[in-house]
Amino acid sequence: MRFTVLFALLLLLFVAACQTITPEQQRAMDNQKCASFGFKRGTTAFSNCLLRLDLDRRADRRAQMQFNQPVFIYGPPYYGPGWW
Structure with missing residues (x-):
């Protein structure tokens, strides 16, 4: 029983570590970061931040x-x- 639970946890950690960020997710995170810096979308400053x-x-x-x-x-x- 313990071996099965341990194996399941290790498998879950392995799968979680293999996740990659898609370009769309990266762009959304970048947009959020620039907005948190106070830049307004559609401005030159926002584009420069990206x-x-x-x-x-x-x-x-x-x-x-x-x-x-x-x-x-x-x-x-x-x-x-x-x-x-």
């Missing part, structure tokens, strides 16, 4: 990708004129 949130999210993704990939340098070393 743009900044998107740019910050993209910069975070690029930063994560940069450190997760090894760096390889291909080719033999260059010992021609001016190498020193």
Whole structure:
């Protein structure tokens, strides 16, 4: 009995962790965040707020990708004129 309950809880946690946010949900959260900052919908300031949130999210993704990939340098070393 305990094993079944424990297994069900672990399965529930695993499924909950695999949930991803759809673009529509992300846009709704961004709209809510910019509105909570006091920006009015349809204004330039509101659009700039949405743009900044998107740019910050993209910069975070690029930063994560940069450190997760090894760096390889291909080719033999260059010992021609001016190498020193």
